[in-house]
Amino acid sequence: MSQDASEEVRSEGDLRNTGMSLKHDREWDYELDRIVEAIEERGAEKVGLQFPEGLKRRGPAVADDLRELTDGVTFLLSGQPCYGACDLDTYLMRRTDVFVHFGHSPMKESDKIIYVPLFSNVDPFPIMEESMAELPDPEAEEYADEEPAVGLVTTAQHMNLFGDMVDWLEERGFDVRTRRGDDRLTHEGQVLGCNYASADIDAEHVLYVGGGKFHPLGLAMEHPDKKVTIADPVNNVVTVADTEQFMKQRYASVHKAMDAETWGVVFCTKIGQGRWDVAEEIVENNENAYLITMDEVTPDRLRNFGFDAFVNTGCPRITTDDGPQFHKPMLTPGEYEIAVGNKPLEDLEFDTFHGTW
Numbered sequence: 001m002s003q004d005a006s007e008e009v010r011s012e013g014d015l016r017n018t019g020m021s022l023k024h025d026r027e028w029d030y031e032l033d034r035i036v037e038a039i040e041e042r043g044a045e046k047v048g049l050q051f052p053e054g055l056k057r058r059g060p061a062v063a064d065d066l067r068e069l070t071d072g073v074t075f076l077l078s079g080q081p082c083y084g085a086c087d088l089d090t091y092l093m094r095r096t097d098v099f100v101h102f103g104h105s106p107m108k109e110s111d112k113i114i115y116v117p118l119f120s121n122v123d124p125f126p127i128m129e130e131s132m133a134e135l136p137d138p139e140a141e142e143y144a145d146e147e148p149a150v151g152l153v154t155t156a157q158h159m160n161l162f163g164d165m166v167d168w169l170e171e172r173g174f175d176v177r178t179r180r181g182d183d184r185l186t187h188e189g190q191v192l193g194c195n196y197a198s199a200d201i202d203a204e205h206v207l208y209v210g211g212g213k214f215h216p217l218g219l220a221m222e223h224p225d226k227k228v229t230i231a232d233p234v235n236n237v238v239t240v241a242d243t244e245q246f247m248k249q250r251y252a253s254v255h256k257a258m259d260a261e262t263w264g265v266v267f268c269t270k271i272g273q274g275r276w277d278v279a280e281e282i283v284e285n286n287e288n289a290y291l292i293t294m295d296e297v298t299p300d301r302l303r304n305f306g307f308d309a310f311v312n313t314g315c316p317r318i319t320t321d322d323g324p325q326f327h328k329p330m331l332t333p334g335e336y337e338i339a340v341g342n343k344p345l346e347d348l349e350f351d352t353f354h355g356t357w
């Protein structure tokens with residue numbers, strides 16, 4: 001690569017706009033400049049690339065482009081399923097000099113890992129404008145002396161615009177309240193499917209900017225005292241989180257599991273999804289509970305175990321999103337306590353995950 005081209009890559013980051021001849025089109029900024037810089041700095045010979053499921057098909061093209069920009073470096077693609085920064089391919093990581101994890105914010109910093117968050121290029125402001133109808137009206141008489149408080153949260157994909165979102169709401173007369181959650185979260189205002197600590201704010205209204213149903217649902221379950229408005233810039237819709245359907249589904253699973261005589265307790269071996277203490281406590285206190293270790297937790301993998309019910313101590317989404325696909329009831333650790341009679345049904349709550357590893 002010529003010096004000019006190299007400078008261009010480094011200053012632009014996104015190769016779409018550099019005029020360089022690339023083998024494939026880009027929709028995301030893969031931050032190739034930052035990766036190349038790290039490779040050169042560390043004199044790396046082997047580099048691992050890990051993509052989330054939705055972007056795996058881009059992997060070979062990104063590897064091609066990195067090959068063009070480097071010399072004598074071998075790029076290895078991770079084929080492990082990947083759903084979060086909790087889900088690093090540790091096997092590949094150990095065997096490479098630099099490991100690039102695309103699509104998520106860092107859960108835990110390490111010298112070897114480069115996290116490339118792949119920010120969304122969707123404009124969130126039109127849908128935020130529409131979401132105003134669900135937020136308190138700053139012009140209303142009751143807010144004559146005090147601006148209405150609104151909490152703001154988003155996902156890693158929109159984090160690059162978080163500051164602009166805060167400004168945008170403040171310009172419209174809101175007292176915007178934000179906080180950084182716990183150490184599982186990198187940024188102020190960021191939520192994960194398993195962690196909503198950044199919404200622990202003193203405001204009755206929370207505006208969630210992002211896609212998907214799982215995050216706002218978890219948010220509303222974790223903070224039942226708040227109205228959670230969802231401004232989804234990807235699907236271009238505004239909704240208010242409603243937990244009723246979800247609660248019914250969870251109650252039904254707990255009820256089904258109440259008759260279970262044998263339990264499979266799943267311990268997930270993915271680096272950021274292990275809750276060993278939780279799993280161990282269950283099997284220590286129930287002689288009919290058996291600990292099962294596995295990385296990817298799928299209905300197929302559990303089908304051959306003849307248990308009456310399962311408890312999942314890994315990613316909470318496995319239980320709450322995929323739960324109905326398992327052949328036997330799949331409960332969260334909290335739901336298990338209810339099913340075996342250690343806690344009352346009213347204690348049912350959303351399963352969250354704190355800390356890293």
Ligand code: SF4
Nearest residue numbers: 083084086193194315
């Ligand atoms: S454990 Fe949390 S961060 Fe990891 S995939 Fe599940 S919801 Fe996402």
